[in-house]
Amino acid sequence: MARIVSTRLTIGMEVHVELSTRSKMFSRAPNPACREFDASPPNSLIDPTVLGLPGALPVMNRSAVELSILVGLALGCRIADAAVWDRKGYFYPDLPKGYQISQYALPLCGQGRLDVPALDDRGRVDLDAPTHTVRIRRAHLEEDAGKLLHEAPGGGPIDGSIIDLNRAGTPLLEIVTEPDFTTAEQAVSFARMLRDICRFVGATEGVMQKGHMRFEPNINSVLTLDDGREVATPIVEIKNLNSFKSLRGAIEHEAAAQPARWEADGLTLAPGTKRTLGWDDARGITLPQREKEEAHDYRYFPDPDLPPVVIDAAWREAIAARLPELPLSRHRRYVTSLGLSAQEAAALSEERATSDLFEEAMAAAIASGLAQDRAARATANVLLQSGLKRANERGIAVHDLGLHPAEIAELGSLRERGLLGSNAADELFGLLADRPCASGPRSVESLARERSLLTLRDDAALDAWCRAAIAAHPKAADDVRAGKPAAIGRLVGEAMKASAGRGDAAAIRQRLASLLSG
């Protein structure tokens, strides 16, 4: 038997995204993928339509269609003029109607493409490396099924299974790529970028732990044999991966398992050889699914309860007008035209609300007279220093701290104009975050004055603090005079202490230097 010389992976991805609309795809019942309802008790987000009661009918949620089109536009997809709802028939206890409403022949979004940036060895976006183009085959909208639980809530065996239909009917966008990945790395980069985009356009909360995004890679390998032949292994589809770690793990596992499987069974790619596997995260292996494997005939046909979705030019344009500049573009712009570091740019472009807050604050700083690069720098510093610190302490996002963009702008410009020391600025940020603005922005300068946090520009006071510092540390003063400039740090610290934090360190350093050189 021929031996394997090398292997080449081919991976395509199906990604399910739960949209965060307030109500479900085809009913008015609340949607658990919306933050407001995600902690609801089992079987509480239901109504006659969700339960599939006799006589209940589906009515399309336009907002879910709009969010799907928004994602489609962000992925460069062709948006259909009309999409048709089809019924996909199969029996399962988590599927109340005995069919799932989906889009089979005429999906909402057709071909598109996404240029995925390379990541550096620390997992950061590398803007200089060439991008990897992933072709999108289609993106269609459907309804999610409920959940079937085989254990009691909180664990423990039960007799039979229990059904929670809260998730049944949640709008689900299924994005299908062409088989354009050759490594787990590429698949994960794409998955991360897709998540960023979907969150950025407001289509999903995108919380992986809550199953808001589920990945299903289709993987096979082309094996080059020592006799020069190439053979392709059967496609393996891995269901329901809900973390980047398990996505990577499952692909890497299959990359190793497929050549070994071929050596054992000799099976090659042919109709009917596709297998569907699950992923055991704890053991790091793929394994057959719990459900019976059957060749399903879904008996798709157009749902007579739902007219086709007609997307006319006016609607499409109204949706396109809501499409924001996407995270990667903002990232690139923050580096190239605002002069931020790649790390800063990444931190400020990942979340839509943080990014918008940054841009609004920067615009306010520019309006108050700062040049663009200084405004960007000052605003970024406030958000990434005091902002990130407070956000991390509280376990929330920077944009949820409750600061008004104008307050951030004012804080930044006071720092930039030397009117606030770094400790004073941080203290002010804390004060503003402790009492989030209820309506309009507050005057940061007044607050600083009220709290005696403004840097004093009074020459006499400056002089007095510096002379006191020299008097307190004559040895350090002598060292400076003797040509050891490093010794000045001790004096600056002492003078700052004397100023009770109101002094500007740079001004003090300058004054000390002139006093000691005279």
Next chain:
Amino acid sequence: MTPSARALAADVRARRRSAADLAREALDRAHAARHLNAFLDLFPDAAIDQAKRLDARLAAGEPVGPLAGVPVAIKDNLCLAEPYGGRTTAGSRILADYRSPYTASAVQRLLDAGAIVLGKANLDEFSMGSSGENSAFGPTLNPHDPARVPGGSSSGAAAAVAAGIVPLALGSDTGGSIRQPAAFCGIVGLKPTYGRVSRYGLVAYASSLDQVGPLARTVEDAALALAVIAGPDPHDATSARAPIPDPLASLDTPVAGATIGIPRQARSTANHPAVAAGLERAASALADAGARVIDIDLPHADRGIAAYYIVALAEASSNLARFDGVRYGRRADLEAGQGLDDLYARSRAEGFGPEVQRRIMLGTYVLSAGYYDAYYNTAMKARRLIKQDFDAAFAHGGTGGAGRAGGCDAILMPTAPGPAFRLGEKTTDPLAMYLEDAYTVTINLAGLPAISVPTGWADVDGSRLPVAAQLVGRPFDEPRLLRLARTLERGVGF
């Protein structure tokens, strides 16, 4: 003969009669006619209670609706919750104990208009049948001859109106289920345009064909009921947005100058002589009122039965998948070692009657991979051709192309080829039963409004049985259709 719904409502509003008395009298009549098996459930307490509330509102000078105090029957495939709170069985064992937590939109509109629901009417299981014999709760009998069927599937609704128990009932029509029993029972049955009346709360048989409509003694009452139940519903995406002009307002406008087409296919030699005579009587009545009666052709009409039974059964196989024994309805007791598939198979085998099982299997088959194009797609093509035939007949400005006459305001044809047949006469031959629907199904496939009106009597084996014709109108043109039907009704003097 009980007075019309319109007359009763006028009496109640004027406080000449109390709604409670009307309800009691109707209940007495229902009890006296129990042998017909027209009702699956009666709601004596709730009906009288609701009637008393209505009387109290009238006494207090509060406004009441156009059907104030009118006792009605509701086909038991329309969901009805509290205050009536009975079962909604769809005539099936699988829903024998099912109570709906919500009320169908069309029924709610009837209640809001002041109607008093006397009870739920028998029907062929899931509306699948043309005789009323497919109910899990026993057949309904024809009030004109209890040895004969009342037609189906709105069997109990038609029998209840024909027996004079109630002046008005709500039914549903997927392939003739309002019109054919109306014809067999000698009453008026209106199938509105698809989308005219909300389907929300109607237990679905074939969603693209189902339509809720009234059965009544008179065209005027059918118009009155339509005015109440018609209109858009945010719960039904297929309900039409356009509001309808009040059909009552123009009911007596003269029809002189209207064009009525009689399809060549409607004068089939298979028609019973009384049906054929009734058709000509109807044509004369319309001509006497100044209408122009012309011959037309509906060349694809002969494909109606085949197309209908493919489209309807395909949709039915999917619509009935929800009855799986998991969330509600009958659930089979499993034996040791039986699993999920057994739960489905046994619950459905125990819960569904033979005709429903036959239709689910046929529908599943035509949607299966490899057969979809040959059956479903071909049927949908035939459906489009049938629709185009009607479009051509209704087209303004002379001919409908291919030398066919157009410009019709309505089309006249028999409702059923013969009068009511005997119980058991066709149950062993499903195909013969399906052919009963030849004149009705094409109208559902085209989504058009149609109304069946009695045209005379047939004397068959010592029984005097009613026969009928139907008028078919343009989409959403019910006011004109009802005017013509009213003219026909008066002209034939049934």
